[in-house]
Amino acid sequence: MRTVDAAGLRIGDGQPPRVMGVLNVSRESPYDPSVYDDPGEAAMYVDDELIGEGADIVDIGLESANKRLDVLSAEEELERLDTAVDTIESVSGDAVFSIETRYASVAAAALDRGFDMVNDICGFADPEMPEVCREYDVAVGKMASPPDLSRPGAVDDVDWVAARSQAWADSADYVDKVYAALEQNGMTEKTILDPAFGGWSEDQTLEDDHEVFRRLREFRAFGRPLLVSINRKNFLREIADRSTEEALPVSLAATSMAVERGAHVIRTHDVAETRDAALIGDAFTERASATAAGVTATELEVGTASELERYLEESEGESNHSGDLIGRVIRVNGVDNTQQLGDAAERAGVTIATGTEGILLGGAESALAELASLLDTTELDAVAAVCQRGGP
Numbered sequence: 001m002r003t004v005d006a007a008g009l010r011i012g013d014g015q016p017p018r019v020m021g022v023l024n025v026s027r028e029s030p031y032d033p034s035v036y037d038d039p040g041e042a043a044m045y046v047d048d049e050l051i052g053e054g055a056d057i058v059d060i061g062l063e064s065a066n067k068r069l070d071v072l073s074a075e076e077e078l079e080r081l082d083t084a085v086d087t088i089e090s091v092s093g094d095a096v097f098s099i100e101t102r103y104a105s106v107a108a109a110a111l112d113r114g115f116d117m118v119n120d121i122c123g124f125a126d127p128e129m130p131e132v133c134r135e136y137d138v139a140v141g142k143m144a145s146p147p148d149l150s151r152p153g154a155v156d157d158v159d160w161v162a163a164r165s166q167a168w169a170d171s172a173d174y175v176d177k178v179y180a181a182l183e184q185n186g187m188t189e190k191t192i193l194d195p196a197f198g199g200w201s202e203d204q205t206l207e208d209d210h211e212v213f214r215r216l217r218e219f220r221a222f223g224r225p226l227l228v229s230i231n232r233k234n235f236l237r238e239i240a241d242r243s244t245e246e247a248l249p250v251s252l253a254a255t256s257m258a259v260e261r262g263a264h265v266i267r268t269h270d271v272a273e274t275r276d277a278a279l280i281g282d283a284f285t286e287r288a289s290a291t292a293a294g295v296t297a298t299e300l301e302v303g304t305a306s307e308l309e310r311y312l313e314e315s316e317g318e319s320n321h322s323g324d325l326i327g328r329v330i331r332v333n334g335v336d337n338t339q340q341l342g343d344a345a346e347r348a349g350v351t352i353a354t355g356t357e358g359i360l361l362g363g364a365e366s367a368l369a370e371l372a373s374l375l376d377t378t379e380l381d382a383v384a385a386v387c388q389r390g391g392p
């Protein structure tokens with residue numbers, strides 16, 4: 001799992017969960033508590049309600065992404081940028097400022113005027129967006145979406161027969177489509193992935209969101225930090241039969257679960273409460289990781305065949321006994337002496353799969369402990385430490 005540096009804020013495994021507070025300068029936004037069009041009032045809200053309550057990142061939206069509303073053009077978004085810039089210039093607190101936009105030209109203008117990162121809800125549908133983010137060397141959130149600037153998050157609207165194949169489209173479930181949408185249009189070195197919770201299209205159902213949340217760990221196979229936006233979302237509210245105003249408790253319960261399942265950034269309107277829930281989730285997450293002598297070893301949570309398939313896909317891994325990997329699985333990157341590791345794994349009875357994204361090791365607790373005892377070089381200290389659930 002790579003760690004992303006967002007203007008000095010480190011995001012990824014081994015870091016605290018990060019809270020992204022929301023400010024909207026869009027008159028159309030449906031959630032009134034976060035909507036401001038006066039820079040002074042907006043700055044007070046950011047200082048008091050967002051940064052003051054623990055937000056690490058402040059995400060500023062220039063328009064509502066509600067599917068029932070017209071999409072603003074890049075020029076119309078740029079007309080609203082002054083309010084956003086005046087706001088961040090008036091804020092006294094310290095945070096990473098993110099601009100939510102689907103347009104590369106707006107992102108570049110915002111970064112030129114003081115913003116620190118980008119949150120792209122259209123998944124790089126603007127082909128210039130990745131290059132802008134690389135040029136400015138900034139972190140960027142990429143939400144699963146079609147390659148269409150007018151259809152953020154609507155992964156069911158993709159022509160998957162053309163994008164993949166008829167056979168793939170016939171067999172793919174909703175999570176497969178979200179995963180494939182995140183793969184489209186590439187990624188930068190500092191991309192943070194968002195699986196697009198919420199009613200982004202008429203075809204997306206509450207059960208679709210339930211399934212994405214249930215299988216959230218699968219998205220860790222990308223080896224990228226994950227951002228989730230689940231605050232007061234319908235798929236949570238309907239479980240407890242709560243209105244939006246009553247839905248804070250269900251959001252907080254889901255926040256703890258999301259962090260435990262691998263989320264690194266939680267986007268929310270309820271900063272203080274969400275921060276607490278995220279910290280609880282993080283405190284009870286057992287995900288060993290160690291780095292030593294240039295080698296990184298990270299324990300993966302692989303409890304189902306579909307999760308294993310994701311890791312093997314991303315690693316382009318090969319193993320004659322891939323089924324044996326389910327259970328405790330460790331991904332290793334940076335090893336030069338792969339022969340020694342392979343020989344020791346064979347002696348210990350640990351299954352090994354190698355691929356372009358690293359080496360996967362899997363086996364019973366006793367086998368991994370045996371492997372740790374056989375690794376007697378400094379280069380493999382990190383591997384031994386994670387096999388023993390410790391640190392070097």
